[in-house]
Amino acid sequence: MKGIIRYIGRKTIDLWLFLGKMFIFLIESLYHIFTPPFKFKNFLRQVRFFGNKSIIVVIFTGGFSGMVLALQGYYALNKFGAEALLGPVVALSLIRELGPVLCALMVTGRAGSAVTAEIGIMRITEQIDALTVMAVNPMKYIVVPNILAGIVTFPILTTIFDVVGIYGGYLVSVHALGLSEGTYFSQMELYVDMEDIRIGLYKSLSFGLLVTWICTFMGYYSGYGARGVSRATTNAVVLSSVVILLWDYMLGAFLL
């Protein structure tokens, strides 16, 4: 019995220490965002990295999400004769919910994991130590550009996801299910407000911060050797995915 209590106690302390370390890491990163020198080149390189790595997978998943939403939505709406509302159903689902969440999950798997692995390898090959001894702050040089790039690219990629998804929905609704083109778009225009777009934007912005925070943290404090980096990468993807879904619900409940 004592052993179990000791085990639970130790795990609880470890968890709080881990969360504390993560929180300090975030505060330090945010501090370095606003203090010079600014590493603009590194920021642009990471924007390119995030975009380049994820754009194809975002377009692909966005397109198919829209298409499947149209199919399933048509099936449900058809039951009570409201097929005309298929456009708004596809658009609202994508803009408010699926766009930010699925896009964040895809970018995490594609670019977030790569960021963790890259920083982890920099850690184990002493490149981070080399930066420190050259009096270059590694937080400013490596972490901050990633976080800023996440905040900028996530909303852009989400927007692309939404647009491609709506177009995918249009292809299925109009060309496969026979809905008129005018109905699909006019109803969408009627029911989708700026508020919906704003909610989607807030979500993708916060996912950008959360994902890059978790992925850079995991890489920065990855363990030694190939196993340490692989564990850090897996943990980064799993934790980011869980946090995305958790935060999505919390933000949804708060913003609704």
Add this chain to the structure above:
Amino acid sequence: MIEIKELQKSFGKQQVLKGVNLVINEGEVTAIIGRSGGGKSVLLKHIVGLLKPERGNILIKGKDITKLKGSKLDEIRADIGVVFQGGALFDSMTVYDNVAFPLTEKIKLNKKEIYEKVIKALSDVGLQGMEYKYPAELSGGMRKRVALARALIAHPKIILFDEPTTGLDPILVRSIHKLIRDTQKLYGFTGLIISHEIPEIFEISDRVAMLHDGRIVAVGSPEEIQKSDNIIVKSFIMGIENWEEL
């Protein structure tokens, strides 16, 4: 130049440094020898402020770096170059960008000046024409040379070498040692080399210190160390694990 006093460091329950005392003289090359896992690299990381000790001090030019933080520590670091064990080259950058890094990040020079300095540093280490290769395209010896060029480029007063010849063949070991000696004469830096290349290390050092079980057990000229009666030093130089065999 560097004075280490009663330095102690533990990782968990394991005490790695148990009170290191050492003076590294200006303009000399001092080698620290000792068995693997004996705390040599840990000691080096303390000298450059990457680790903080539990007890003890490290005075560099009279300033205790164990007490310094942030920009004050960076001021001291500006005078120190480090050649890491694996080179620690930035693998996303070319050789040119790696060597130019301390200049582009810290010292504001124009492109032409940087170019001239990089070419000079690379030719000093025998790597002309390699500017646009990536670290992954270089051999182990070349990577160490690039790391040395990067450490030299900002003309630091102190250069620390963390096992600069580990994993190299005997010919390359000699060539890297010669390079360290030649560049030391050329640039006049104070050198500290962590190594277990016996006997080659004696040829390039002015002083040798033996670190054993978290303490410096012997310091002296290479000749003095080679003739030392200290049983730990003797057994290490002769490569005998159990000193009772002597």
